[in-house]
Amino acid sequence: MTPHPSIPSRRSLLRAAAVVPVSALVLPTLPGLLGTAAAAAPAGASATRYTIVPFRNSDDGTVDVYQSDDATDFRLTQASAYTPPGNRIRDASLFRHTDGYYYLAYTTHTWQDVSTTIGFARSADRVDWTFLYDHTVPIAGLSRAWAPEWFVDGDGSVHVIVSCSTTDNEWIFTPYRLTATDSTLTTWSSPVALSGLGANHIDTFVVRTGSLYHAFTKNETTKYIEYATAPSLNGPYTISRTGDWAGWGSYREGPSVIQLDNGAWRIFFDGYGDGRYYYSDSYDTFATWSAPTALPTLSGTARHFTVVKETVSGGPVLPKNVTRSFRSVNYPTRHWQEQSGLLGLPVVTAASTAAEKLAATFTVVPGLADANACSFRDASGNYLRHYGFRGRFDANDGTTTFARDATFVARTGTASGSVRFESYNYPGRYLRHYDYQLRVDPADGTDLFRQDSSFTPVTAWA
Incomplete structure (x- = not known):
């Protein structure tokens, strides 16, 4: 060699x-x-x-x-x-x-x-x-x-x-x-x-x-x-x-x-x-x-x-037990929204319906697997977790696997006040949007990935 x-x-x-x-x-x-x-x-x-x-x-x-x-x-x-x-x-x-x-x-x-x-x-x-x-x-x-x-x-x-x-x-x-x-x-x-x-x-x-x-x-x-x-x-x-x-x-x-x-x-x-x-x-x-x-x-x-x-x-500050909506850094008209049990990134505006605004509103809670990290709960009480590396919402089944799947570590995002969310049990993978769907994908070192995985917590839509 x-x-x-x-x-x-x-x-x-x-x-x-x-x-x-x-x-x-x-x-x-x-x-x-x-x-x-x-x-x-x-x-x-x-x-x-x-x-x-x-x-x-x-x-x-x-x-x-x-x-x-x-x-x-x-x-x-x-x-x-x-x-x-x-x-x-x-x-x-x-x-x-x-x-x-x-x-x-x-x-x-x-x-x-x-x-x-x-x-x-x-x-x-x-x-x-x-x-x-x-x-x-x-x-x-x-x-x-x-x-x-x-x-x-x-x-x-x-x-x-x-x-x-x-x-x-x-x-x-x-x-x-x-x-x-x-x-x-x-x-x-x-x-x-x-x-x-x-x-x-x-x-x-x-x-x-x-x-x-x-x-x-x-x-x-x-x-x-x-x-x-x-x-x-x-x-x-x-x-x-x-x-x-x-x-x-x-x-x-x-x-x-x-x-x-x-x-x-x-x-x-x-x-x-x-x-x-x-x-x-x-x-x-x-x-x-x-x-x-x-x-x-x-x-x-x-x-x-x-x-x-x-x-x-100097790390990010994300208060717990409060409701927030999450706006994309590089597509600022788009927000997290639950869509048929999955997490998407559609356009949400003041003209959106009450149901659409509620689906774009989440409660940030202490991480199920690590209280210093965070988990996200929808209006019905289901938690955001990854499954097949796709972001989706499920009821907490009380298992260690679920707790880890539903826990994310807050890392500093690319824009002032923005946050990136790293998977707790798959370190190096982040919630990021791809075709306006939220996935848990491995960081590739590019600026585009960092922007795709950066979201700004904003006042809740509902």
Whole structure:
């Protein structure tokens, strides 16, 4: 398989070596989760913010900053936000420290070169970055130190997990832990290999749930992301999932895992074999995963990133237990209206009949599955829910499935005062109009989709 165009993968040589025998070759609120906000929809006037700082497919000398409110539709915040004073910047891992600053740790050289250091930079606002230092990883005979990943443990200790190889076999990597020995993150412990993962694993990303540590790590021989667990950060890890166990395919790297607002876990990974960037979701704590989906705005542009999740101010305000009508942003004469039990978007005016106005009036209530989110009730007491990804109204049957189908997370819309409604149980899908029918469709990253899915709450027609 040939490298992706422009900047070749730092594993291009490793892919070629796969045919050769190995012998020949912010704010952490959940333990161990980097900058993770609580798993619940944001309260009124607040918003979820996901930040990534990837290097470019076309240029590994700089990084850009993107942000998203749904972990799916990422928008460029700052181009060329940080360019190190020397060397390169690849595989940048991001977290927010207790001092309020955001920190990057990154690979300092391209894959062809010997690379015995990892770089560090700092920012107060995620946009303007200051180079801190390059840290030489003290391993005898070190050839390459790649892909440092932040990990904050439950006791607040800060670690970097870095993949290292030595000169006796520069393409066989082992994950090591470095621990910050001061709060300024300027001094580090000696490297300790993570027990149980073994050699030839790279891009190891760890999250912790309760007392269990979960490692997602790329097997550089098979090119699959594997899964392991351990009772401590150092291990011993037991690898329990290998091969294409999650259906993500091969030639995947750079896993990063975050918890979404609805409690699901999302993994992001670089599909360097086909030039796409993917995500996949798990609702059973990593046992099974959804089919991988390409990120709409990042594929082919961004490379190898981690994600910081925060709750910030400035989100939409949608009062509960009040009646409202909902006007389309890009078709302002059209409003939500119940039509034969389905949700449509016809023209509604002062000249409309009383029945038409009543059908365009809804009560906003706390979300059935999450009170911070919202649900919508019609005049007869039925709830708006998706069924076959079509918006329709049904009586609440009291099931968890119905509650989740009828719950939507309010996200900021494209016009002042407008709101977008993300499906609670299908994150990344939004209520949007298509042929003047309301569907729950996946965000495609376009401005047209954002406008089609933006609605302004207005005074109720009835």
